[in-house]
Amino acid sequence: MFQNLDPLLHSQLRLAIVSLLISVEEAEFTYIKEKTKATAGNISVQIEKLQEAEYIKVEKTFKGKYPLTKCSITKKGIKAFEAYVKALQQYIQPAT
Amino acid sequence: MFQNLDPLLHSQLRLAIVSLLISVEEAEFTYIKEKTKATAGNISVQIEKLQEAEYIKVEKTFKGKYPLTKCSITKKGIKAFEAYVKALQQYIQPAT
DNA sequence: AAATTTGGTTTATATTATAAACTTGTTTAC
DNA sequence: GTAAACAAGTTTATAATATAAACCAAATTT
Numbered sequence: 747m748f749q750n751l752d753p754l755l756h757s758q759l760r761l762a763i764v765s766l767l768i769s770v771e772e773a774e775f776t777y778i779k780e781k782t783k784a785t786a787g788n789i790s791v792q793i794e795k796l797q798e799a800e801y802i803k804v805e806k807t808f809k810g811k812y813p814l815t816k817c818s819i820t821k822k823g824i825k826a827f828e829a830y831v832k833a834l835q836q837y838i839q840p841a842t
Numbered sequence: 843m844f845q846n847l848d849p850l851l852h853s854q855l856r857l858a859i860v861s862l863l864i865s866v867e868e869a870e871f872t873y874i875k876e877k878t879k880a881t882a883g884n885i886s887v888q889i890e891k892l893q894e895a896e897y898i899k900v901e902k903t904f905k906g907k908y909p910l911t912k913c914s915i916t917k918k919g920i921k922a923f924e925a926y927v928k929a930l931q932q933y934i935q936p937a938t
Numbered sequence: 939a940a941a942t943t944t945g946g947t948t949t950a951t952a953t954t955a956t957a958a959a960c961t962t963g964t965t966t967a968c
Numbered sequence: 969g970t971a972a973a974c975a976a977g978t979t980t981a982t983a984a985t986a987t988a989a990a991c992c993a994a995a996t997t998t
Contacts, residue, residue, distance in 0.1 A: 747877055748858045757955075758852065762844045765933045775976070781843050788956055790978055806977095811964065813976055831934045837861045838927045853986075871945070884987055886947055907995060909945050 749833040752826055754799050759784050760792045764827050767802060767819040775815035793817060801826055845929040848922055850895050855880050856888045860923050863898060863915040871911040889913060897922055 755761050762782045766773055779789055793815075796802045801823035805816045819827075851857050858878045862869055874885055889911075892898045897919035901912045915923075 748854075748861075748879075751854050753954090756852070756854065758844075758847050759955080761933050765844075779976095783844075785957060786977060787958075787979080790976095791955080794978095809976095811975095813963085815977075834930070834934065837857050838930065849985090855986080875945095881988060882946060883948080883989075886945095887986085890947095905945095907944095909994090911946075 748836055751833055751837075752830045754795065754801065755826060755830040757792070759788060760796055761830075763789070763792060763796065763817070764801060764819065764823060767817060768824065768827060772816055772818045775817070778817065796823070799826075844932055847929055847933075848926045850891065850897065851922060851926040853888070855884060856892055857926075859885070859888060859892065859913070860897065860915065860919060863913060864920065864923060868912055868914045871913070874913065892919070895922075 755764060759782060762784075763778055766778060766781055775786075775789065775793075778793075779786060782789065784792075793802065793804060797804045799822075800820055803818050803820055805818075807814050807816065851860060855878060858880075859874055862874060862877055871882075871885065871889075874889075875882060878885065880888075889898065889900060893900045895918075896916055899914050899916055901914075903910050903912065
């Protein structure tokens with residue numbers, strides 16, 4: 747009846763990050779920070795978890811002299827997101 | 843961009859419970875247990891939280907000699923659920 | 939009358955989310 | 969030229985959550 751919801755995605759911030767990356771090809775750390783309004787520390791932690799699970803790819807480079815972190819979604823991430831949304835429908839769709 | 847997700851509903855088990863109650867007028871503890879496959883302890887705790895928030899109403903009676911706990915959703919619960927689903931759309935709807 | 943079952947509740951623990959504090963380097967103000 | 973403020977993060981500590989294990993009271997079965 748109720749499929750399990752992938753705990754990695756069932757987190758407001760991680761879901762927001764993946765949601766952003768789904769539609770954007772690539773995003774900088776600061777962009778994610780602006781869009782999600784979350785603290786840098788929180789984002790840093792959640793990005794690492796998503797990366798460990800290989801839901802996203804993280805590339806650390808430099809923009810001029812400052813560090814620049816770019817994130818993008820992986821195939822695995824897209825699949826996981828789609829499965830999560832599908833599972834979620836069972837919870838939020840009205841009636842049986 | 844991303845509205846906050848009501849933490850009370852953003853929990854697999856509590857969401858499942860509310861989801862059940864939305865479409866069923868009234869449900870017994872054991873029914874919830876069967877449908878969610880969760881442990882009784884976990885359900886007990888989560889029901890109490892939902893009740894504290896006045897998202898659900900809990901009525902303790904007896905079925906013959908055994909205790910019987912009946913739950914039903916409140917107006918507040920319905921509203922919260924609807925708001926949660928609406929907020930969630932922003933996360934799971936593809937593209938901007 | 940001991941063991942098992944029903945219908946839960948309480949408590950302990952493991953996991954999470956989150957913010958605060960810290961780091962490394964850069965730019966600006968004095 | 970050096971102290972203060974800023975950029976872009978990371979690490980660590982704490983608070984909140986989810987969850988299961990242990991427990992309880994009464995009823996039933998063996």
